[in-house]
Amino acid sequence: MSDGDNTTFSAGEWLRYTRHIQLPEVGAAGQLKLKQSHILVVGAGGLGSPVALYLAAAGVGQLTLVDGDVVDTSNLQRQIIFEHQQVGQSKATAAKERLLRLNPDIRVDAVESFLSADNAAALVAAADLVVDCTDNFSARYLINDYCCALGKPWVFASIQKFFGQCALFTPGNACFRCLFPEAPANVEDCNSAGVIGVLPGLLGVLQANEAIKYLLGLPTPLRNHLLLVDALNLEFRSIQLTRSDDCAACRDPAGAPNLPRQSAPLCAADNSRDSVLTPDAFRDRYRAGNCVLLDVRGPLERQSFHIGGLHIPLDELPQRLTELGGVETVLCYCQSGIRSGKAVALLQQQGVNGISLDGGLLAWLRCSLETLDDSHNR
Template identity: 85%
Template sequence: MNDNKTTFSASEWLRYTRHIQLPEVGAAGQLKLKQAHILVIGAGGLGSPVALYLAAAGVGHLTLVDGDVVDTSNLQRQIIFEHDQVGQSKTTAARARLLRLNPEICVDAVETFLTPDNAGELVATADLVVDCTDNFSARYLINDHCCARGKPWVFASIQKFFGQCALFAPGGACFRCLFPEAPANVEDCNSAGVIGVLPGLLGVLQANEAIKYLLGLPTPLQNNLLLVDALHLEFRSIQLTRSDDCAACNNPASAPELPRQTAPLCAADRGKHSVLSPAEFRERFRAGDCVLLDVRGPAERQAFHIGGRHIPLDELPQRLAELEGEETVLCYCQSGVRSGKAVALLQQQGLNGVSLDGGLLAWLRCSRESLENN
């Protein structure tokens, strides 16, 4: 690794030659990238392509922040990880991958989630922040600290086949201008699902805008929100304007002290009437005084199930009579969202329902861990 930030080593010159040949980049622009420090918050679906492309581009210092570990369900879209890294810290595993890709750069792995306690220090040291999180709490935290310190940041969000992306820079509209309050009825990828290539598409856009901003090139996503529809392959841009009522924009120094905006609980967390962990759910079923109920759709049921009766959630109101007389109905689905709704419906009718917390995803993780420990 060449620690000299004003010159290139022979290997660096060869590595970045295609950049250097671009008149818009050149040797001077590549040095800007080498001297830059980017904070990547979140090492998941978005963070994977962002980190890979920034590392490959020669951004000299990357800091990855994420407190999660690699899970098998991540591998469908989080392309920085491999199967044998399941169970490892995401930031540690990602750091190793990035240094294999480009040993000429510095990569810090911060094995924790972004919090009000660490956000200020992390943001302060970076030249630019890339938001690769999946929740509004973290985005408001990033926004407020970036406003206070005059730091640019690149936002993206993904769900199902749809994504959003924007660049928030000093002097322009901020995230609170766009979302003064967190939208209601927010689902995350765990409950709504996401096509595997979508975070790659949005992550590449984030990396592209981050690199262009550092190079001083035009960045069309500044003061614009890009809406991406990967299902119909449609792109639409909405111009953003700075709000006169935005506390973060009007008084940036006090932004970190603003009341924390938190997203409404996702559907999996709302109305947890009766929820059991996979281990508790299994023990309850073994007690024998209950019935197991799969509330997923027919195709899901046919593809995989753990037994029990099958009544899809949309048919449950008309088929409640089939469950009368049962002492307890143990409901399960893919992620715990539909089973939670089923339990609420059962309890409205005076029936005793319990939901599998985390759904089949949690059940399979628990089963895998039990096998590994035995």
């Protein structure tokens, strides 16, 4: 870790950053700006991995990582900062350890909690720039509102399937609430919609690129622009943003932190908890009998892996309800619990008692693997 002198370079730092210093647009003065900068990275997942790695490698002097989650096996397909042996560890702390192995001359602070109204003011105020690497609108509004109130720039990105968005919001220009006055309804996250593993890498590198250039005072094309990325067709499109006269955050930046926000991420399905069971309870209900296990995923998913039961894809379920006649309860499962939740809602409209596997096969497999690990450790 750096000895705290941010006005000069050690011999090792000078060698490490040689390729930056050789750039006329950066030079020694620019690299010193990076060393003296503090960036708050909110989220240490798919986007946060490449963002944090490249900012650390670039020599940003202080990084604060905020994430209350732990590393999960399903993260490893895209969250490249983590390794298999770190599953179950705090993301913020595990990422900090990796960054300091990459560059011991910087300072990294790990905050093992999610960004909230309780900690946002202090965290945002201490940083020169914020990078949003979250996956929900509630956190983005929180970042936006405190950045508006404190006059801080921030870099936004979101990802889903093969598509992403990215923008740089700076004081005095359009803010996130100008772009999204209200959170869109029925927004699926990566847990339910999936994401190609390289997409967060692509968007995260763009975020890191704009953050570094902003700190260096270089041109930042994403300032007041929204970049739309289509990784499937490799297409990029930029839309200029306009500050809205109706934006409450822009009209009164100091009062922005008091604006209403979602208390939790939006979900594509909102089912009564009475119709949802944890993996263990789901398994127990199936063993109790007088029920049917129903897989509502697509044919290829079914062919690749399943835990048994009937197979009726969700889009075919309305036409095939007669196949479920005469049973007391239908236990539905899918990949993440979204489609099975929709199946339960459809069944209940028809007077059939349906129950969804909470978290889908992802939760089922996590539970099963944990059980196996426990038995091996006895």
